[in-house]
Amino acid sequence: MEAKVFDSNLFKRILKYTKPYKARFYGVIAFAVFLSIFAALRPYLLKQTVDEYIEPKDKYGLLVYAIWMGIVLILEVFSQFYFVYWANWLGQDIIKDIRVKLFKHMLTFRMKYYDNAPVGQLVTRSVSDIEQIARIFSQGLFMIISDLLKMVVILGFMFYMNWRLTWVVILAMPILVYATRKFQQKMQVAFEEVRTQVANMNTFVQERVTGMKIVQLFNREEIEYEKFKAINDKHKTAWIKTILYNSIFFPIADIISSLTLGAVVIYGGFHILDGDKFTTFGDMFSYTMFISMLFNPLRQIADKFNEMQMGMIAANRVFDIIDKDSDVQSNGNKIAPHFEGNIHFENVRFSYIKEEEVLKGINLEVKSGETIAIVGSTGAGKSTIINLLNRFYEIDSGKITIDNYDIQEFELESLRKQIAIVLQDVFLFADTIFNNITLNNPEISREEVITAAKKIGIHKFIMTLPNGYDYNVKERGVMLSSGQRQLIAFLRAYVSNPSILILDEATSSIDSYSEELIQKATEKITQGRTSIVIAHRLATIINADKIIVMDKGKIVEMGSHNELLLKSNGYYKNLYEAQFAVES
The missing domain is CATH 1.20.1560.10 (ABC transporter type 1, transmembrane domain)
Incomplete structure (x- = not known):
């Protein structure tokens, strides 16, 4: 031509x-x-x-x-x-x-x-x-x-x-x-x-x-x-x-x-x-x-x-x-308030690639202030639930509500302002620790950041670094270990004061010292707010109010840690015993 x-x-x-x-x-x-x-x-x-x-x-x-x-x-x-x-x-x-x-x-x-x-x-x-x-x-x-x-x-x-x-x-x-x-x-x-x-x-x-x-x-x-x-x-x-x-x-x-x-x-x-x-x-x-x-x-x-x-x-x-x-995210017209944190998934279906469903009719209810954990093998659909809650992707069918409001009604910026996520692979910009925590939000002062860091127990760690909060972590945070990057991500989530907190594999692949600090930080930032924890290490979610077990895009079990262990030949029980045996 x-x-x-x-x-x-x-x-x-x-x-x-x-x-x-x-x-x-x-x-x-x-x-x-x-x-x-x-x-x-x-x-x-x-x-x-x-x-x-x-x-x-x-x-x-x-x-x-x-x-x-x-x-x-x-x-x-x-x-x-x-x-x-x-x-x-x-x-x-x-x-x-x-x-x-x-x-x-x-x-x-x-x-x-x-x-x-x-x-x-x-x-x-x-x-x-x-x-x-x-x-x-x-x-x-x-x-x-x-x-x-x-x-x-x-x-x-x-x-x-x-x-x-x-x-x-x-x-x-x-x-x-x-x-x-x-x-x-x-x-x-x-x-x-x-x-x-x-x-x-x-x-x-x-x-x-x-x-x-x-x-x-x-x-x-x-x-x-x-x-x-x-x-x-x-x-x-x-x-x-x-x-x-x-x-x-x-x-x-x-x-x-x-x-x-x-x-x-x-x-x-x-x-x-x-x-x-x-x-x-x-x-x-x-x-x-x-x-x-x-x-x-x-x-x-x-x-x-x-x-x-x-x-x-x-x-x-x-x-x-x-x-x-066609690739632009659809935006609602309602400003999201500070949520109570009641989340409801109603027969939600979703596929990244057409006709290849990742979630197959998920029904899930999370009550205000609850800490729930989602477990399952790789590809079960755990992280997809988080992506849909933040509307990074649009569902194929079904409905997701927060406090009885369809999340599609909310302006994206206001919705995501109420949800904080700590990911396994933390992304840091080539900037100071302070700017990576606040993401250059002028409404968050240095005093607030320092106070928050002290509350969740990571202020001392930050002050051991050259220039403290003004330490430049370079591109993608290469100057910090994976555990240190996780701690910065926890503080970033905490200072944003979210209604809903999500921890996606936040304690995997880190050293024992960082894990101890993260567990203390987790207890502090999940207190009084709805929290969703995705974890491969089951020992970190034993105290969750409710554990959701997923397999191949479906919820196969649901209950507390003790309730799930009582199920004979249950998916969670087998998973826990296998992991416990390996760790032993």
Whole structure:
């Protein structure tokens, strides 16, 4: 399928982002007009100087015209400066607006979108693709407008000065126009491939850098190296196509320009030798400049059009994300209050992949202030319940209520503000411990954080770190152990003062000292609020008010620890005894 050379609908959509900057937009066009006029005046003044003052040997007139040429040159430089500066300024303002809109839209996506979208690709869209959009204005649109205006004004001056020589130039232009159009079509396809390979490379590098520990642990350095070489080779091949087309087009354009100049010199020269009054030495001088000024913009238009094409390809990719309304989380209109904490799952069914149910008709009731535990094998659906309660995903059927209100009625921000989660894999930002606890919430003071840390028993641990609460944990919290990261997550949940607390595998894979601190913290933060605990280590949930046992997306048992142990050959009993035997 042949690539579309110019998508007018996409271009109109991009231009809509110039509306807040109309004054600057029209200012750039005005300076483009001035620039074209001043550029065309220089060869014209040169003709006048040669014909009117150099040939007649008028020194005074020559000096006056030299001054005029100097003034025109200064005005041209002035126009050039403001044209380039304002065009680039406008481009940066526009991509700032698009980037903010894109990021805000990405924040509203369901988790399902991020399950399928490579992180490196999203980074490419948010950074390099949006930077490329700026070039539509800084190197594309306005440059093309400026070049076209220059060509129109120059042709006007040329016809005014000598229409015979002008026709010699015009006869050569269709050849260059045809070559330019073919060049644009080929470059459109080549640039599309370049952007695809850039996104692939970013995705690969981002994943391997993030997972470098796994790469090295399993001795996959050589394998990943060979994969990267293959991806890099595809990237190089895509760029070589653009280099090839440039290498063909620009020499052809130079040859056409040189042959046209030769034809003008020969044609004009014979007319001068024959004593033709319609062609002068001034014409010959000025036309050598005019041809270069006429053909160079035409040649550059192809180059600038390439910039526009790359920008529009990038814009199309960015708008493709912005247009994904189907992946946006539906938002309610009711502000969630501080819940009492009565939770009810009514025949809830859910599937991550269509027709592959993960939850198969879950019915569950949690009373206010209760601590319930959910246990079961991997893939039983434990964490899915938590994801649905927070509306990271939307249920296929059934109903989830809190305090008798359907959770879909609540605004997402207000709903999630009332639910705090401590995950097994704690994510910390490359920032201070204090900012990771408050997540830059200005409503939470340092004094509140310190008081909360003392209450749950982790203040002393934090103060043993360099700079205490101002200690920078670096990317993903690599400066802390997994147990220390868990403690920070507990404090983060506690200071948010949630109505409902969720602990998802929060005590697995940590040292005994951290586990002791976490158990004390758990007792403190679960006190007086509805809590849901998901755990593989059954010893941590013995005191739960109710234990929910899940298997293959269904609740198979429910009761207290002692009640479940009384069930002969019960799922929980077998699980507990097997785990107890292993630990012993």
